Every structure is written in structure tokens, then in C-alpha cells.
Amino acid sequence: MAKQQKEDAPAFKISRRGFLKATAAAGALVASGVPALGLARKIGASEHAIEASMAGLKAVRTTCSPNCTGACGMLALVDNGQIKAIIQADDYPEEEYNPRGCLKGLSFLNLIYGPDRLKTPLIRTGERGKGEFREASWDEALDYVAGKLKEIMGKYGPESVGVAFQVGGTGYVHKGAVAALAAQAGWSLHHAYDQNGDLPMFWPMTFGVQTEELEPLEWLNSKYIAVFGSNLLATRVPDAHFLVEARQRGAKFIVVDPNYTPTAAKADEWIPIATSSDDAFGLGLAQVIIEEKLYDEAFIKSYTDLPLLIRSDNGKRLRANEVSGAANLPAPDYREVFVVWDGGPRSVNPQSLEPVGNPALEGEFEVALKDGGRVKCKPVFQLLKEKLAASYTPSRVAGITGVSQETIIRLAREMAAVKPLHIVYGASNYQWYHGDLKGRALALVTVLTGNIGKPGAGISTYAGQYRIRFNIGSWWFPPDKKPNWVPFLYVLHGPTPDMKAKLPPNGIKALLFGWGNPFDQHNMSNKMRKMATGGDFELIVAMDFQMSTSAQWSDVVLPGVTWYEKTELVASPVHPYVQIQQPAIEPLYECKPELWIIRELAKRINPDFAGHFFPELDVNQAAEKAIELMLQKGGEAVAGITLADLKKGPVRLKLPAPGHRQIPFYEQVNEKKPFPPQSLPAPLEKTAALVKSGRIEFYREEDIFRRLGEELPVHKPPFEDTEYRLNPGAREKYRLALITRNALYRVHSTHSNNIWMNELQDLKPRVWLSPGEARQRGIEDKERVEVYNDRGRLIAYAVIDPGIRNGVIIFEQGWWSRYTEGTAYNSLTYPFIKPTHEVYFVPGIWSPNTCWNECLVDVRKAGVMA
Numbered sequence: 001m002a003k004q005q006k007e008d009a010p011a012f013k014i015s016r017r018g019f020l021k022a023t024a025a026a027g028a029l030v031a032s033g034v035p036a037l038g039l040a041r042k043i044g045a046s047e048h049a050i051e052a053s054m055a056g057l058k059a060v061r062t063t064c065s066p067n068c069t070g071a072c073g074m075l076a077l078v079d080n081g082q083i084k085a086i087i088q089a090d091d092y093p094e095e096e097y098n099p100r101g102c103l104k105g106l107s108f109l110n111l112i113y114g115p116d117r118l119k120t121p122l123i124r125t126g127e128r129g130k131g132e133f134r135e136a137s138w139d140e141a142l143d144y145v146a147g148k149l150k151e152i153m154g155k156y157g158p159e160s161v162g163v164a165f166q167v168g169g170t171g172y173v174h175k176g177a178v179a180a181l182a183a184q185a186g187w188s189l190h191h192a193y194d195q196n197g198d199l200p201m202f203w204p205m206t207f208g209v210q211t212e213e214l215e216p217l218e219w220l221n222s223k224y225i226a227v228f229g230s231n232l233l234a235t236r237v238p239d240a241h242f243l244v245e246a247r248q249r250g251a252k253f254i255v256v257d258p259n260y261t262p263t264a265a266k267a268d269e270w271i272p273i274a275t276s277s278d279d280a281f282g283l284g285l286a287q288v289i290i291e292e293k294l295y296d297e298a299f300i301k302s303y304t305d306l307p308l309l310i311r312s313d314n315g316k317r318l319r320a321n322e323v324s325g326a327a328n329l330p331a332p333d334y335r336e337v338f339v340v341w342d343g344g345p346r347s348v349n350p351q352s353l354e355p356v357g358n359p360a361l362e363g364e365f366e367v368a369l370k371d372g373g374r375v376k377c378k379p380v381f382q383l384l385k386e387k388l389a390a391s392y393t394p395s396r397v398a399g400i401t402g403v404s405q406e407t408i409i410r411l412a413r414e415m416a417a418v419k420p421l422h423i424v425y426g427a428s429n430y431q432w433y434h435g436d437l438k439g440r441a442l443a444l445v446t447v448l449t450g451n452i453g454k455p456g457a458g459i460s461t462y463a464g465q466y467r468i469r470f471n472i473g474s475w476w477f478p479p480d481k482k483p484n485w486v487p488f489l490y491v492l493h494g495p496t497p498d499m500k501a502k503l504p505p506n507g508i509k510a511l512l513f514g515w516g517n518p519f520d521q522h523n524m525s526n527k528m529r530k531m532a533t534g535g536d537f538e539l540i541v542a543m544d545f546q547m548s549t550s551a552q553w554s555d556v557v558l559p560g561v562t563w564y565e566k567t568e569l570v571a572s573p574v575h576p577y578v579q580i581q582q583p584a585i586e587p588l589y590e591c592k593p594e595l596w597i598i599r600e601l602a603k604r605i606n607p608d609f610a611g612h613f614f615p616e617l618d619v620n621q622a623a624e625k626a627i628e629l630m631l632q633k634g635g636e637a638v639a640g641i642t643l644a645d646l647k648k649g650p651v652r653l654k655l656p657a658p659g660h661r662q663i664p665f666y667e668q669v670n671e672k673k674p675f676p677p678q679s680l681p682a683p684l685e686k687t688a689a690l691v692k693s694g695r696i697e698f699y700r701e702e703d704i705f706r707r708l709g710e711e712l713p714v715h716k717p718p719f720e721d722t723e724y725r726l727n728p729g730a731r732e733k734y735r736l737a738l739i740t741r742n743a744l745y746r747v748h749s750t751h752s753n754n755i756w757m758n759e760l761q762d763l764k765p766r767v768w769l770s771p772g773e774a775r776q777r778g779i780e781d782k783e784r785v786e787v788y789n790d791r792g793r794l795i796a797y798a799v800i801d802p803g804i805r806n807g808v809i810i811f812e813q814g815w816w817s818r819y820t821e822g823t824a825y826n827s828l829t830y831p832f833i834k835p836t837h838e839v840y841f842v843p844g845i846w847s848p849n850t851c852w853n854e855c856l857v858d859v860r861k862a863g864v865m866a
Helices: 018-029 045-054 138-156 174-185 202-206 215-223 238-250 278-289 298-304 380-391 394-401 407-418 435-448 488-493 522-532 596-606 607-613 618-632 643-648 667-670 684-688 704-707 757-761 773-778
Strands: 058-063 073-079 082-086 122-124 131-134 161-165 189-190 224-228 252-256 267-273 309-311 336-341 345-348 365-368 374-379 423-424 458-462 510-514 540-546 556-559 568-570 575-579 736-741 764-768 784-788 793-800 808-812 856-861
Touching: 018 345, 058 575, 131 336, 138 161, 138 510, 138 556, 138 596, 161 174, 174 189, 174 510, 174 596, 174 607, 189 224, 202 435, 202 856, 215 238, 224 238, 224 407, 278 380, 278 394, 278 407, 278 435, 298 435, 309 336, 309 407, 336 374, 394 407, 394 458, 435 458, 488 522, 575 618, 575 643, 596 607, 618 643, 684 704, 757 784, 773 793, 773 856
Parallel strands: 161 189, 161 510, 224 252, 224 423, 252 267, 423 458, 510 540, 540 556, 736 808, 764 793
Antiparallel strands: 058 073, 073 082, 122 131, 122 556, 309 374, 336 345, 365 374, 568 575, 736 856, 764 808, 784 793, 784 856
């Protein structure tokens, strides 16, 4: 095998003098009441810096930025150009947010100086996936990549170059540089939000937004917290204490989940539910709320489509321009004027949420039309009430969910009475084919009870780095340049009859990716690796700081840097602060910041492109210029915030609610602005067209929704439209639902090779299954097993857990293939595309979403043949 890395490059080491300095710094922190890892007393970053300085160390404030919405401020303690320790910064203006962090972030030294750290550009010499490379200079590697890209662009068109980078919120500068080059060159961009399966499609369907969530500090204002399929104590480590504190302050806290999780262990009540039946459960709650008139009538009349009339002849909304004598109010092209019944037909202004008379919620009405005909209509509320009464009474829902009807009735009454109500709908729950239906049903509960737009109230999903917090167009998208957005599912699945996105005519022929590990994380049905070995991808280029699985599958590896080695701007969706990363050390070995890599690549592809990236400046100076540009032109959320401010510490974004708190839809409910608020970077008219009434919408009139019987939220069981249709034999052959949940020990694929985290797991990937399922297969606890189906296989070690429901097997995703003996957990999954996700296409907002958990498997002792 060819040598992969230089062996003589400096490794992490500490001299006796350096050790004594680090020990002295830790001692100073402990003496001041702060343990060495900064986990206890809340003091400012400047105080930490003073104490570190007294011990002869330099303290550099930066932001921990994997694909995690925590965005925790960290201090790197540096001696002689080497980071000796990482501690929490404790410098947020609100004391409740101090300190922030977790053991993953504090142990990041294991990755900065670990054995997988890339040191020099590499060019493949052996077969793809074998990890055989030769070292190359930067000029050779960049010339090679640029030459191959130009060749592919000339042969197949520029859109045949696919670019995937993970989560813009963790790096507005360097990831923005990738987007800018893609836009200039006409390449195709793959949005990480739907690619990762993190896009909860009920949000655009119901509210017209990408996603909105309460900030964790607002949990303390909630009086009732209902968690559906989210394991917050494992996935929201920096903020989990707010959940416990809310309960201590008197909030009721329930968990609805098929499995007994660490979060369920902290709840007042755990409600075990049949797998993927949350839509039925939510509709059962709504049926009780409506039947017993526990809903907020004024709220739903003002803010929702529930009073709007639906025609009985075609299932469409009644429009004002169809009605005899109705006022056809002026409205922009992306809106429509609909009609309610208020003693007669009345037009509703889609540009205002001011109350419109006293519209009827129930009844059937005959309306005279302009063409001389008459049509019978019912309000959406009436249709909803009829559907719920016919199919979702507590007794019927109990049969679907396994939850008793007494419990359903009690919980519905509690949720209607106790306010503010906050529902958390987790990714493990919505990453199913019908996850949109579950979200629409659960949103119905919060909306019927008026728990929207108020402190401590709403529905939140807490997955993915989806949100762009301010206007980034000045840096990400050069004037008159737009990339071609292509949902990644189409790369794996191929085109569909209903697709609205534009798949390149010749497909994706070159794949350039960064900050991710797609050959583990997105290798559905083993498709990625098949495309690599089969030649579908003619060029694969990785930008990474580690030799990950995906780097091993690449033709060229360009070594990037960690967030301790560059200047960057960070603003995550959940943590409401804008922060910067500052270089604590120089880039190690021959590694380069990604902005430098993209700038050099731009010069070689087209010299005219390079001017956008401040080529005359040092890379960190260029990054600062990009930050200043985005802050100056970023709009209201960052108005008045400067780079100098951010160098002093984190600054809260200027959000519209009092105290700049993050309360979704505050302006809509309190200032009567129409739905939706803008989801950047999309223009408002693109997302406003998703809810044309300017209101929260539960009725979808589009033909595909009506054809599938989903114009209103309904329950549909898992696998009927997917696995059983793909392979009817799967019904009997594969009876375990594979759930790939997030782990406490990793942030997706990051930290898969962190020795501290792996030691806490005994260095073994695990699958969890119930005692009953294990007994049927003769599997013992800790035994090496194989999870399999017709598509792929996974090797792991069994954990027999009585808290796991029969019919389910759980794997914690993110393990690199080398830890699963070369097998790949996503080889088991399939790139299903739901037609309702294709009705519109707004990149990363209304787009086909990956449904990881819509997957059937079985498990056996490893080595046993079928």
C-alpha cells in the first residue's frame, strides 16, 4: 500500500514544562471554583483568560461547531503553539446559558492531534475505497482537481458537478465560499437539511416555513411539555438542564415514545406507543379537544384556515373571484383571496390576520357563483370534525396506538387546560415516510389550543443546522449567479414523474464534498459506493481534516482544518447568538482553511471567479472581510453588530419578540403579520406561496394530497407504501423496524474515532433489541450480531434492553465503517421519495426528505447464513 501520510510531521506532545503550565492553569481554575474542564462555576471568558495567562498559557475564545445546534463557546488554552486543554467559555450575557458544552467538545483534542489527522494533499493510487494514496503538493492536487472538473463540465455540463457540504449555520464564511464557487461555476448544490433527513415536511405544509423552534431558555416558561420521539437528554446535552428545571418549577413533562429512553426516565409520565402511530395519537387528542369544545375559538378563527370554505364538488378552496357579489381583495401573486361564511360569503384578506367578523366553523352552506351556478361548501373545521369523529375517536385510536382511551382523553384535557403547552417532535419520529402526517397531526394540537406565538408555547423539532439567520447573499451568491439545487435523494433514487427540481440531464458525474462523511452517512442501499465503484462518479473530492470513510473513497483528499485553526462566523438555529471562531493555533502540517482551498480552486477553474474571495488578503483577513460584509448587509437580525463586538464575545440576534427571545410566530400572533415569516435565504414570495391564505393551513387542496387522501392529516401505518410495495415478501421476511437514532457519544459521524468517546462504549458499536426478540433468535447480551435485509448488512453487538419495544431494533448512527467490520448501516436503508414532498420545490424547505427509519430488517448471530 502506498504511504498515506507523512510520518515525520509533528504529533501532539507535551513537554514537562508545558505539562506544568497546563497543570498550573487547571489548578488556578480549580482554586477559583472552576474545575479543570470548566463544568461548575460561571465566570467570564476574560476571567478564564486572566487565570490562564497567570499560568503562562494563552486563552483563545472560539465556538464548538460540529453538526450540532449547541454552538457552545469554548476556550482553547495554548502553550507554544499547541492546545493543551479546552474549557467552556462561560461568557453568554444570560447566566442561564452558562456554561455550555459536553464531553465531546471538551475532548476535541483527540481529533485535532489524533492519528487520523490529515497532513498533506493526497491522490488515489489504488481502488476506490481501499485508502491507497500518494502524497501530493497543493499545486499538483489543485491542478489535478481543476483539470478534471473542467473536463467533466465540458463533457456533461457544469450542473453535472455536485457539491455537498454540511450545515451552513456552523460556518457562514468557509461554507459560503463553497456555495459561491458553485454558483459562479453553475454547479449543482445538495442541501444538507433534506439530505440528512432533518427537514420536517409538516412545517412548510402547515406554516409555510423551513422550521421554527423555541429557544431552550423558553422551556422554563412552559407549563406542559410533551415530547414525542425525541431523546433530548442525549441529543441536546448543553440545554437538557432546562427541561429538568422546567419540571422542577412545576411544568408537567411527558414522553410519548415506543421505547424507554433516558429522557423518558426524567419525565412525569412515559406513554409507550405503537411504532410510528403518533399521527393517530395526535388526531385522537384533537378529536377530544374538538368534541368537548376545549379549543381556542378566537385563535383558530383569526390565524388558521379552519374557517375557510371547501367546495363539495371538487375539494378545492372556494375563491372570492368565483363567488357572486364577493369582494375580490387585492393580493400579491403568491396569495389568494378565499372565503368564509359569516351570514353569507365573506372574502378574507390574505395579507392581514385581523379578525374577520364572526366566521362559521361548522355547518354546510350553499353559495351562489358568478357563473350562475351554486355550490355546497363546508368550513375546513367541519370537515376535520367529521373525519375525526369517523376515524379517530379515543377507542379507535387506542386500537392503533396501544394507548388506552382513558389516557388519550385525560391527556387531551390536560393539554387543552394547561398553558403554555410545548410539543417536541423528534427526528427519530419524523424521519419516516409519513413523518409529515405525524407532524401535521401534532401541530393541530398546539394550534387548536392557541399555543402558538407565545412564550413557552409551540411545537419544535430540534434537528439539523437548517437555518440561515440573516441575509448571506452578498457572500454566498455573487450577483446574477445562482447554483442549481438538486435534492440528494434524486442522486440516489433517480428522477420521478412528479419531481419539480431539475436533475442534471447527465446526472451527477463529479462529487465535491466537505464537512461530512457521505459514504457512511448517505450510503442508502449501498448506492454511494456502487456509484463510486461503477464509475458513475468520474471524480470524487473530499475536503476534511481527518481520514474518514468518505476520504478513503475519494480520488483526491484536500486537507482542511478544525475550528481551532481558522476564522469563521457561526449562528445556529436553536442557540440565539451570533459568534465567531478564532484561530487558537496555526493550521497543522500542510492543512489549509477551506476558504483558501476554494479560492485556489476558483483561480484554476476561471480566474474571473477568484476576485469574489478577496485574493489579495491573507486567508484569515479575507474571512474577516466576509464576516464584515455579511454583518453589514445581513438585515435586521444583525443590525449594528460588528466584528469588533463579536471578538469581545457572543451577541444575541435581534429577534422580534421581547428581549429578542426566539419565540416562533411571535409577529404573526401579536402583530397580525400574515404567515409565514421569511425562511432565509429563500425570498418571502417563494415560501408565502406554500400557504396562500396567509394563515396556518391544515387543508392541502393540491391534487396529489387529495389523490392520496391526505388533504387533512390522517394516520397511515408504516411500510405499507414503502417496504411492502417495494418487496411484498418483506412483510414476512423482515419484521423489525430499524431506527437509527443519534448517540450521546458522537455528533453524527464526528467523534466516531474519538478514543475517549469510544472507550465509554467499550470500543463497540451496538444494537438494542427487546428480550422477546432476542429470545426468538437465540441472541445473548453482548453477542456479535448481523443486522440484514436484501439491500445490505451491519455487524454490531447486541444489547438486550427491556425498554425496547418488540418489533424494533435500534442502532446509534455515525460509526465509521472500520468499526462495523466494513459493513455500512445505511446500506440497509432505501431512498424512498414521497409524492407530496414534490408538489413544490424550494431548496431545503419544500423538498424530498430522507426517511431513514422507514426500513425493515432482521437480526441473527453473526456468521449464521440465511
